[in-house]
Structure formats: structure tokens, C-alpha cells
Amino acid sequence: MKPGQRLLRRLLPLAGALAVSACTVLGPDYREPELPWLAAWQSDLYGQVAAPDDPAHADLRFWWRVFDDPALDALIEAARHENPTLRIAGLRILESRAVLGGADAARYPQLQQATGAVDYVNTGTSGGSLPDGDQELVSYQAGFNLAWELDFWGRFRRAIESADAAFLGSIANQRNGQVLLAAQVADLYYAYRTTQLRIAIARSNAEIQQRSYEITQRIYESGQDSELDKQQARTQYLATLAKIPALQITGTGLRNALCALLGRPPGELPEIAGRPAPGALPRVERVLLREIPASLLLRRPDVRAAARQVAAQSAQIGVAEADFYPSIALFGTLGWSASSLAGTPDTTTLGIGPHLSWNIFDHGLIASNVRVQDARLQQLIESYRNTALQAAREIDDAAVSIVKTAEQAGILDESVQASERALEIANKRYQEGYADFQRVLDAQRALFAQSESRLVNQGNHVSAVIALYKALGGGWLPATIDDVVQQDTRDSMRQRADWGGLLDAPLPEEGAAGEPKQTGSTR
DSSP: OOHHHHHHHHHHHHHHHHHHHTTOOOSOOOOOOOOTTTTTOOOOTTTTEEOOSSGGGGOGGGGGGGGOOHHHHHHHHHHHHHOHHHHHHHHHHHHHHHHHHHHHHTTSOSEEEEEEEEEEEEEEEOSSSSOOEEEEEEEEEEEEEEEEEOOTTSHHHHHHHHHHHHHHHHHHHHHHHHHHHHHHHHHHHHHHHHHHHHHHHHHHHHHHHHHHHHHHHHHHHTTSSOHHHHHHHHHHHHHHHHHHHHHHHHHHHHHHHHHHHTTOOSSOOTTTTTSOOOOSOOOOOOEEOSSOHHHHHHTOHHHHHHHHHHHHHHHHHHHHHGGGSOEEEEEEEEEEEEESSTTOOOEEEEEEEEEEEOOOOOTTHHHHHHHHHHHHHHHHHHHHHHHHHHHHHHHHHHHHHHHHHHHHHHHHHHHHHHHHHHHHHHHHHHHHTSSOHHHHHHHHHHHHHHHHHHHHHHHHHHHHHHHHHHHTTOSOOOOOHHHHSOHHHHHHHHHHSOOTTTTTSOOOOBOTTSSBOOOOOOO
């Protein structure tokens, strides 16, 4: 038989093994967990859902534009670029991409090792019956070893599938970071504005109470009344003034929290400073949506991230089950050795062949590991379902809050009007001598309390609108690699380590439902 035919016969079994390994994958294929209640949950958000005349008005990516506030727009745009937490989420995408590259590399020969050695030996003899002398020896060795475990049972393909799902999950987590960030900035901004308006109300009421105090002081000094009215007026006036520093502390804390979200040290915010004094808080009558809440819920980034965790763990069952079966690998070695000793031959070694390893008596260890992986999978399935349930609860809670705070707004508007009229009457009757000063004090307290209640309710209404858009998963954009990790950061990482093309490789394209497409592998 010719040498070529012999080589062909030896390679045929290898080709058959590779063919078998290409079609055998152990473990369950991923299926997204079902949510039986979702089909029946078609909430109208308590009448909040309305189809927009202009689709741009229902663009959840920029939901904060419903408030028509340039300062808020500028703050959210700045936060998208500078927020430290969002930057960390972007770096985790690079980390998971690197892990995926490592999993993909396992498909190729796992051992590719070149060896070499040079040994020098000097032997000296003296004394005895033999003549004294020295002997020198130099030996040389070089070799190359190769080991390639074949993916008979899909162990490596399942590992790649798991790493791929984790990579897509990191993208979903970054998007969830965008959702949370937009809501946090909006919440803090309007909480800050609410605090500034509360300070304005306190100062306005303090001015009213100061005038009353001055009136009672003049009356007392003229001897027309007792000191009691004067001291009561002064007490109420000073109590109102005392509220202002506490509100200023709160406002500064809110402003500093905004600075932290923007990656800045505490201080003034140019987006807010220098603008006219804030007017009334916005009131959103209806939430405009192009889709039903149930379909939006499934596309929330945190729900998608939970689904990706399930997919990643599902593949780990196949990785664990592969240990039940033999590991088949190809081993090869090529070596050469020689020495300077006269008369010794050079030696060349060539070895190649399959290697089988099979732990047939595992005493339940492999089975236990499979059960562990399956239990972890079921935990993540339950976590996914719980994430979806919590999302539905958040949507419903925010929707009813919008409706009820809007109902309260009308009642509180009337209450403030009534308290303003009551104070006007009380002042007039006191000045005419038909009522004592206690009626004036009561009316002032009522006006202050009702004005604050109305403002707090307005803030709650805005907060409910923000919470609803956050609950619907609004506020994220498909990000490019430049968005998730800025160029200067990537340049710094490139100087520290060889990242190949991973730092500039584009992120996966969007699928039909707005989720990144499965990548398969990346290197």
C-alpha cells in the first residue's frame, strides 16, 4: 500500500469523528419562559393610553420631551455621556465580549505547545586508578505538542451559546442603565424644582405673615391691643422663616445628587443656573402610546436581561451533561534531540493518535452537577417571571398614581382658592374689629398648608408620569461601541493590553423586536 493511501485510511476515522461531533449537542435548547397571565393582561392604564396624532409624540426613547423642558433635555443628554454607572455598564459589555472570544477559542486545538532545551554538562575525574580528565557534553532538544479535544457532545458549542447569551445580557443591562438614568435625572430635577417652588411659597407666606406681625406690633405699641396678638404673629412668621433653611438643605442635596449622576463634583449646574425662576410644574393629562403595555413590558431591558440569564444558564446544562460521555482528543508530538557526544545519533520523534478519557465511575458527581445546573436554571426562570410581574405592578401603580394625582389637583386648586379668600376675609374682619387675630393666624396657616399640599401633589403627579415611562422601559437607545465606551477610554485600554479588534468591533444589529441578534461568536 502506498504511503498516501495509508495516510488516507488513517484520516478517514478522524473525518467521521469530526462529522459526528458537528451534529451532537447535549442539553436543552433555550426557550423563553412563558408568562401565562400576560395574554389576559391588556391594561388600558386606567384610561391613560391614547393613540398619538403624531408618532413622534409617543417616542418612548425620548419620553421626557412631553415636559417640554430644555433644561431637562440638556441634563439627560449630559448624563448619557458622563454618568459613571452607565460607563461601567459599557465596560461590562467589553468584558463579556472578551469572555465570549475565549469560549469561541475552545473550538480549536486547546494545546499548541513548543518546547526546547539546551543542557551543558561538564564531568571531571581525578584520583583512583583511572587517569584524571574532563568530559563535556551539550545536548539539544526541541519539540512541538498538539492536543485537540473534539466537540463530540457539544460541550464547547454550549459554552459559546452561554457566553453569547451573557454578552447579549450585558447589552440589555446597559440599556436598562439608560432607562434608570433618564428616570433618575428627571426625578431629581423635578424634585429640585419642587423644592425651589416650596421655598418660594414659604417666602411668600413669610411676607404675608410679616405684614400681619408689623400690623399687630403697631396696634400693640399704640395701646389698642394686648401683647398676645403681636407674639402669636411673630411666632408664626418666624416658624415659616425657619422652614426655608431646611428646604435649602434639601435643594442643595438634590442638586448635588444630580451632579453625581452627571459625573461632576458638587456645585452649580450650568443647565439650571442662570435660567428664569421656575414656573409651575408641568401637568401631563394623558400618556400617549403606540403599543399596548403588555408588548412593551416584554421589551423592557431588565426583562430582556433576565431572559438572557435564563438562556446562558440553559446552555450550562449541556456543558455539564457532556461529562457523562467520553472525551475524545487528538494528540500529536514532534521532537528532535541531539548531543555533542561523539558517536551519538540525532533523534527525531513523531507521534500522533487519538486519546479517550471517560470517567465511568463518577459516584454521582456528574449527575449532581447536572442537577445543580438545572436547579439554577429553574431559579432564573422564576426570577424572569418575577421581573415581569414586578414590571406589570410598576406600570399599574404608576398609571393609577397619574389618574389620582390629577383628580387631587383639581380639588387642591379649589382648596387654595378658598384659603386665599378665607385669609382675605379674616384680615378684613380683624381690621374692622369683627374678629380676633386668631382667625387671621388660622387662615394664614391654612393657606400655607394648602399651597404646599397642592405643590407636593403636582410633584407627585410628575413623579408618577416619570415612573410610568420608566416602567414601560422608555429612555434607551441602541448604542454603538462609541456610545458605550468612549474613544479616550478605549485608547487607554489599548495601551495597556492587546485587545485585537474587540475595542472597535460594532455591537450586534437590532432584531425585529429591538433585541440584539445572536452573534454566534466573536474573536
